[in-house]
Amino acid sequence: xxxxxLTIAVPRGSLFKEALDCLDRAGIDTTPVRENDRRLHFPxxxxxxxxxxxVPTYVDCGAADLGITxxxxxxxxxxxxxxxxxxxxxxxxxxxxxxxxxxxxxxxxAAKRLGxxxxxxxxxxxAAAWFASQGTQVEIVEVKGSVELAPLTGLADGIVxxxxxxxxxxxxxxxxxxxxxxTTARLIANPVAHRLKAAAIDxxxxxxxxx
Amino acid sequence: xxxxxGSMPTxxxxxxVLPDEMRELRAITRAMVDRLDSAGYGEVRTPTxxxxxxxPGGSAALGPAYRLIDEHGETLVLRSDMTLPIARIAxxxxxxxxxxxxxCYLSRAWRRVKPRSGEAREVLQLGAELxxxxxxxxxxxxxxxxxxxxxxxxxxxxxLAVGDSRIVGELLDASGVAGDDRGVLVDAVRRGDFVxxxxxxxxAGSVGGRSLNxxxxxxxxxxxxxxxxxxxxxxxxxxxxxxxxxxxxxxxxIIIDLSLSPDLNYYEGLVFEVYDPAIGRPLGGGGRYxxxxxEFGKATEAIGFALDADLVHAAxxxxxxxxRSAT
Numbered sequence: 156x157x158x159x160x161l162t163i164a165v166p167r168g169s170l171f172k173e174a175l176d177c178l179d180r181a182g183i184d185t186t187p188v189r190e191n192d193r194r195l196h197f198p199x200x201x202x203x204x205x206x207x208x209x210v211p212t213y214v215d216c217g218a219a220d221l222g223i224t225x226x227x228x229x230x231x232x233x234x235x236x237x238x239x240x241x242x243x244x245x246x247x248x249x250x251x252x253x254x255x256x257x258x259x260x261x262x263x264x265a266a267k268r269l270g271x272x273x274x275x276x277x278x279x280x281x282a283a284a285w286f287a288s289q290g291t292q293v294e295i296v297e298v299k300g301s302v303e304l305a306p307l308t309g310l311a312d313g314i315v316x317x318x319x320x321x322x323x324x325x326x327x328x329x330x331x332x333x334x335x336x337x338t339t340a341r342l343i344a345n346p347v348a349h350r351l352k353a354a355a356i357d358x359x360x361x362x363x364x365x366x
Numbered sequence: 367x368x369x370x371x372g373s374m375p376t377x378x379x380x381x382x383v384l385p386d387e388m389r390e391l392r393a394i395t396r397a398m399v400d401r402l403d404s405a406g407y408g409e410v411r412t413p414t415x416x417x418x419x420x421x422p423g424g425s426a427a428l429g430p431a432y433r434l435i436d437e438h439g440e441t442l443v444l445r446s447d448m449t450l451p452i453a454r455i456a457x458x459x460x461x462x463x464x465x466x467x468x469x470c471y472l473s474r475a476w477r478r479v480k481p482r483s484g485e486a487r488e489v490l491q492l493g494a495e496l497x498x499x500x501x502x503x504x505x506x507x508x509x510x511x512x513x514x515x516x517x518x519x520x521x522x523x524x525x526l527a528v529g530d531s532r533i534v535g536e537l538l539d540a541s542g543v544a545g546d547d548r549g550v551l552v553d554a555v556r557r558g559d560f561v562x563x564x565x566x567x568x569x570a571g572s573v574g575g576r577s578l579n580x581x582x583x584x585x586x587x588x589x590x591x592x593x594x595x596x597x598x599x600x601x602x603x604x605x606x607x608x609x610x611x612x613x614x615x616x617x618x619x620i621i622i623d624l625s626l627s628p629d630l631n632y633y634e635g636l637v638f639e640v641y642d643p644a645i646g647r648p649l650g651g652g653g654r655y656x657x658x659x660x661e662f663g664k665a666t667e668a669i670g671f672a673l674d675a676d677l678v679h680a681a682x683x684x685x686x687x688x689x690r691s692a693t
Contacts, residue, residue, distance in 0.1 A: 239560055
């Protein structure tokens with residue numbers, strides 16, 4: 156974190172392409188990143204590519220000054236220390252509660268007859284908060300991926316997940332029962348870098364800002 | 367019996383310090399404590415355990431994380447910092463001394479930790495407290511002292527962010543923010559959620575020709591802070607005057623941050639944080655805490671700073687690494 160050269164953590168995942176487009180607009184040359192999908196560290200352009208859920212970790216610890224990550228990821232990592240600078244307005248998704256498409260709703264049935272709903276999700280905090288707000292007792296089953304499989308195999312009564320178009324839900328015979336939130340990509344900053352590199356960060360934020 | 371926590375022999379967030387590390391740490395802390403002592407800040411040691419009932423109620427929010435019950439059923443707490451014990455000393459042992467009182471310490475304190483965060487549960491703190499500091503509450507004396515202590519540690523790149531806990535409230539008053547928006551904005555600033563700040567501040571009035579959003583996210587060097595901004599609220603004007611009067615070599619290391627908000631609720635007025643480019647989190651900080659002393663029954667100015675000695679050590683190692691890779 157010397158002088159005012161910035162290091163940005165970019166998530167390799169669904170936000171990857173749009174995050175790079177965004178940095179292109181801000182005048183950062185992302186060609187080396189686009190050309191090589193095995194390399195992770197691009198010091199010549201100040202970019203590190205990491206798993207989406209690791210972006211807050213790199214930024215909190217100061218290994219990156221800035222990071223691009225979804226509001227959904229931020230919501231699960233509020234115990235990390237970083238500054239949320241900008242809504243980048245891409246990567247928009249809805250967070251929904253979904254179950255198998257049968258009637259009656261398997262979650263309502265479980266709540267009524269068993270007193271507790273089993274919900275599989277990658278977003279345990281968001282899921283627990285929503286069910287608590289509904290007054291429903293819930294048992295959260297945390298999974299790392301392929302959440303749609305959980306209700307089909309009996310792992311859970313329902314899921315909480317992000318949907319962009321709903322195609323994956325439909326392909327697996329699931330239906331959204333409630334929309335519980337939404338997410339877009341955010342620019343986050345390390346609190347120390349935010350002060351020590353204030354001018355460079357404000358300048359980049361102004362160039363990257365969608366509005 | 368074997369350790370129950372897998373292979374971890376000490377509680378998470380605590381660790382053993384072995385001779386190589388200890389030798390370096392001792393050299394750094396000795397240089398810093400010597401500097402404090404020669405500036406007239408005498409070193410004190412206080413009990414590790416204090417009665418919970420002798421801590422003031424208003425400071426409960428910074429609460430001790432660990433409690434023990436002694437053989438008489440008294441609740442004892444492990445100190446969570448040294449400011450509380452020194453405020454107690456000033457109020458009880460120096461109750462008839464109008465000051466100024468100057469103390470320093472190198473002591474361990476115990477904190478609650480967030481799970482899996484790698485945070486230290488037990489921290490080695492080095493700090494100083496100035497009680498009854500007079501006109502500016504001792505602010506310029508203490509900031510100069512902090513600078514000397516950081517120089518004594520051997521750190522080269524350190525910086526100081528300064529703010530005032532009253533600025534955000536004054537800016538919200540001046541821009542006419544009231545009702546629900548006010549609470550949400552104060553909370554968003556404290557959490558560092560500038561997406562929410564921008565959303566909520568959009569309809570607010572401007573102050574000194576600047577939008578509320580720009581002001582709340584302003585970080586500036588002392589010399590570059592525009593005059594119309596510097597005079598926009600009483601607390602900011604006071605902070606700017608203080609910073610302007612500091613010697614040039616200290617002033618150049620200062621960043622004025624309008625939204626700097628301390629984690630500890632006993633600060634009122636000047637607050638500051640210490641950074642080094644080699645490390646991604648604050649090395650320490652401090653501020654004015656007159657209200658805490660009032661709770662102990664002593665009505666006077668109080669100001670102090672504390673540095674995390676292990677982080678200062680890590681920052682020094684980081685600076686050395688940076689120099690090696692630069693050559």
